[in-house]
Amino acid sequence: MSMLELDKKTFAPEVLEAEGTILVDFYGDGCVPCAALMPHVHELSDKYDGQLKFCALNTTKARRVAIGQQVVGLPTVAIYKNGEKVEEVCKDDATPESVEEMIKRNL
Template structure:
C-alpha cells in the first residue's frame, strides 16, 4: 500500500500505467479507519494486477476536491489517469469495495 500525497499523486496515480485503487481517508474519519484494514487485505490479495495507494485528504484538501472527493470514505479506481469507478461514503463497505475491485481485476 503506497502512501501518496499532493507531490506524488500525479505520477503514482494519474500517470500510472494500468489500474490504480486510491483509498481516500481523513484524520478522525471513523468509517475510514474501520475500512482501512480491509483495503490493506485487498491490496495483498489483488495487488498483483491493481496498484493500491492511499491519500490522506486532511493533508491534501485541494487535491481531493480537484478529484471530486467531497465526502469520506471514498475508494476509487483509476485507469490510465481517469477515474473509472468508486465507492463513496455509506456504499464504501468491504463487500462493495471488493466487488468493485473484482470488476476491474483482469
C-alpha cells in the first residue's frame, strides 16, 4: 500500500477522526531534508504495511492544519493513535532510524 496524500479537507477524517495507528509525514515545497527523508518513509510504509496507516501532508498547501497540529519545523513525522498525536520527531531528529524506532514503539 502506498502512502495516502492528505490535504486540508482530508486530514481530519483520515487522521483525527480515524481509529488505529497512523503515521503522518509533514513536508513542504522546497524542503530538501523532507525530500531526502521521503523515500525512507515510503520504504517503511512497505515494511510495516497493514500494521499502521501511512499518510503525507504538504504543509505548504495546508498551513492551517500544520499550525493546528503544532508542526514547528520540517520535516516532522508524527504518530497518531485514535486521533491523538502520541509522538513525533522533527527537523534534525527526523532520521530514517528515529522514524522506524518511533514506529516500533507505537505498534
